Amino acid sequence: MLGLMQNQPLLISTLIAFADRHHGDGEIVSRRVEGDIHRTSYRSVAARARQVGNALDGWGLAFSDRVATLAWNGYRHLELYYGVSGSGRVLHTINPRLHPAQIAWITQHAEDRVLCFDATFLPLIQSLHAQCPMVQHWVMLCDADKLPADTGIPNLVSYEAWIAAASTTYQWPQFDENTASSLCYTSGTTGDPKGVLYSHRSTTLHAYAAALPDAMDLSARDAVLAVVPMFHVNAWGIPYSAALTGCKLVFPGPAMDGPSVYNLIESEKVTFAAGVPTVWQMLLGHMQPAGLRFGSLQRTVIGGSACPPAMVKAFQQDYGVEVIHAWGMTELSPLGTLCTLKNKHLLLTKEEQLAMRLKQGRAVYGVDMKVLGEDGQPLPHDGQSAGDLLVQGPWIVADYYRSPEPSPLVDGWFPTGDVATIDADGYLQITDRSKDVIKSGGEWISSIAVENIAVAHPAVAMAACIGVQHPKWDERPIVVVVKKPGAELSAAELLQFYDGKIAKWQVPDDVVFVDAIPLGATGKMQKMRLREMLKDYRLPGL
Numbered sequence: 001m002l003g004l005m006q007n008q009p010l011l012i013s014t015l016i017a018f019a020d021r022h023h024g025d026g027e028i029v030s031r032r033v034e035g036d037i038h039r040t041s042y043r044s045v046a047a048r049a050r051q052v053g054n055a056l057d058g059w060g061l062a063f064s065d066r067v068a069t070l071a072w073n074g075y076r077h078l079e080l081y082y083g084v085s086g087s088g089r090v091l092h093t094i095n096p097r098l099h100p101a102q103i104a105w106i107t108q109h110a111e112d113r114v115l116c117f118d119a120t121f122l123p124l125i126q127s128l129h130a131q132c133p134m135v136q137h138w139v140m141l142c143d144a145d146k147l148p149a150d151t152g153i154p155n156l157v158s159y160e161a162w163i164a165a166a167s168t169t170y171q172w173p174q175f176d177e178n179t180a181s182s183l184c185y186t187s188g189t190t191g192d193p194k195g196v197l198y199s200h201r202s203t204t205l206h207a208y209a210a211a212l213p214d215a216m217d218l219s220a221r222d223a224v225l226a227v228v229p230m231f232h233v234n235a236w237g238i239p240y241s242a243a244l245t246g247c248k249l250v251f252p253g254p255a256m257d258g259p260s261v262y263n264l265i266e267s268e269k270v271t272f273a274a275g276v277p278t279v280w281q282m283l284l285g286h287m288q289p290a291g292l293r294f295g296s297l298q299r300t301v302i303g304g305s306a307c308p309p310a311m312v313k314a315f316q317q318d319y320g321v322e323v324i325h326a327w328g329m330t331e332l333s334p335l336g337t338l339c340t341l342k343n344k345h346l347l348l349t350k351e352e353q354l355a356m357r358l359k360q361g362r363a364v365y366g367v368d369m370k371v372l373g374e375d376g377q378p379l380p381h382d383g384q385s386a387g388d389l390l391v392q393g394p395w396i397v398a399d400y401y402r403s404p405e406p407s408p409l410v411d412g413w414f415p416t417g418d419v420a421t422i423d424a425d426g427y428l429q430i431t432d433r434s435k436d437v438i439k440s441g442g443e444w445i446s447s448i449a450v451e452n453i454a455v456a457h458p459a460v461a462m463a464a465c466i467g468v469q470h471p472k473w474d475e476r477p478i479v480v481v482v483k484k485p486g487a488e489l490s491a492a493e494l495l496q497f498y499d500g501k502i503a504k505w506q507v508p509d510d511v512v513f514v515d516a517i518p519l520g521a522t523g524k525m526q527k528m529r530l531r532e533m534l535k536d537y538r539l540p541g542l
C-alpha cells in the first residue's frame with residue numbers, strides 16, 4: 001500500500017461548516033444599508049447559507065451557474081458567499097462603482113442567472129434590468145416588508161422571504177476542488193473588463209495563506225474590520241480566512257467615511273482592519289484634528305495602492321498600530337506580498353524600519369516572483385534593479401474568463417504590469433507601472449477610455465490620459481490634449497463632454513493643453529516622458 005493521505009477536496013463549504021462547528025457563537029457585526037447595527041453569528045450565517053443553497057436548488061439553478069451580487073459588506077453578502085459557492089454555483093461580485101452600461105455588459109458576459117442587490121442599488125437595477133435579459137431572478141437584500149411594490153423589475157423577491165421558504169437542512173455537495181467558485185471582473189487596460197474566475201482550491205489555499213502570522217495573522221482572538229469591499233477581490237479573502245480562524249467579523253456596509261469607520265472600530269473593539277489608503281486617509285483626517293485615539297486596533301493591512309510614508313508613520317508612531325503594507329491583484333486572489341519585518345530588522349532604527357515598511361513586502365508561500373529586464377532576462381534580487389514583475393502560483397490566474405484573447409501567461413508566468421525591485425531578503429518594491437491605467441481611491445480608471453472620449457471631440461487632435469498624485473485619492477486622472485489646428489476648446493468644454501459617457505468619478509480632474517505629445521518610434525504615446533514633462537504640474541486647488 002502507498003499509505004497516502006485522505007483525498008478530501010478543498011471546498012469553500014468546509015470553511016463555513018468548520019466555523020459553524022467550532023466558532024458557532026463567533027460574532028458577525030454589520031452596519032446595514034438601513035443604518036442600524038445588525039448582530040449575528042457564524043452558526044446563523046451557516047444556517048442561512050444552507051437556506052441559500054436550497055433556495056437556488058429550488059429555482060433549478062444548474063451547477064456552475066452564475067449568481068451575481070451588487071452589495072456592500074454585510075452578513076447577507078457573507079451568506080451568499082457561502083451559499084452560492086458552497087452549493088456549486090459561481091458567486092459573481094459586481095463593482096457598483098462602474099458605469100451602468102459596463103455593469104450591464106459584465107452581467108451579460110458572465111450570463112448571470114440571479115442578481116442579488118442591496119436596497120441602495122434599486123434605482124440602478126431599475127435603470128439597467130432591461131439590458132440584462134439573461135437574469136431570471138432579482139433578489140433585493142431586505143426584509144419582505146421593505147420590498148417596494150411596482151418596481152417594474154420582473155421576478156423580484158426579497159432575500160428574507162426567499163430564504164425563509166427554504167429549509168436550513170442541506171447537505172453541501174461534494175465535487176472536485178478545481179471547480180469554479182467565484183468571479184470578479186477587473187477593468188482591463190484595453191477593451192472590455194476581464195473576468196477572473198477563482199476555484200474552490202485556489203480560494204481555500206489563499207484563505208490559509210492570508211491567515212498566517214507573517215500575512216494577516218488572524219486568530220479567534222481578533223475582531224476584523226473588512227473595509228475593503230466584498231465586490232473587490234473577495235475583500236482580500238477575509239470572509240474566507242475569517243471562517244477558517246473564527247475571528248469576529250465587522251462589516252461597515254456603505255459607510256466608509258472617517259467618523260463611521262472610527263466609531264465602528266471603537267464600538268466593536270476591532271483589533272485588525274484592512275483597506276485601501278484612501279479609506280485610512282479619511283479615518284486619519286477625522287482622528288488627527290480631534291485628537292482621537294484607538295482603544296483596541298493593533299494592526300492594519302493597507303494595500304491596493306502604494307501606502308504613503310506619512311500614513312505608515314502616523315499609524316506606527318502616533319497611534320502604535322502596526323502597518324502591514326500589502327501588494328496584490330484581482331488576478332492573484334489577491335494576495336501576493338505583505339510587509340512584515342524579519343527578526344534582524346528589529347535591530348534597525350525607527351526610521352530604517354519605516355523605510356522597510358514602505359516596501360510592498362515578502363511573497364507568501366504560494367506566490368513565486370521574478371523581475372525581468374528589457375532583454376527578458378531575470379534581474380538580480382539586489383533591491384536596485386527594476387524590471388517587469390511576473391508571478392506564478394496556485395491562486396494566480398491562468399486565463400481570463402471567456403476571453404477571446406490568448407492566455408496572458410508568458411512561459412507559465414503572469415505579467416503583472418507592475419515594475420518592481422526585489423531585494424536580497426525577498427522584499428518587493430513597486431517602482432512604476434507599465435500598464436496604462438490610473439488607480440483612484442482603490443478603483444481603476446482606464447486611460448484609454450478617457451482618451452477615446454477626448455478624441456471623439458471635434459476640436460481634439462490627440463489626447464493622453466495620465467495619473468497625477470492626489471493626497472486623498474492617491475491618483476487622479478488628467479487629460480493632456482493637442483487641439484486641432486485653428487480649433488477653439490476650453491478645459492471646461494471638454495470636461496462637460498464627458499458627462500454621461502463614463503462614471504462621474506472617472507472624469508478627469510483637469511485638461512492640460514500642449515503643442516505636442518511625445519511619441520515613440522512606432523507612434524505610441526510615451527507616457528513616461530509625458531509624466532516627466534509634467535512633473536511640476538499640480539491639480540487645481542492643491
Ligand code: AMP
Nearest residue numbers: 303304305306326327328329330418430
Ligand atoms: P486590483 O486588481 O484592482 O487589486 O489592482 C492591482 C494593482 O494595484 C496592482 O497591479 C498594482 O498596480 C496596484 N497595487 C496594489 N497594491 C499596491 C501597493 N501596495 N502598492 C502599489 N501598487 C499597488
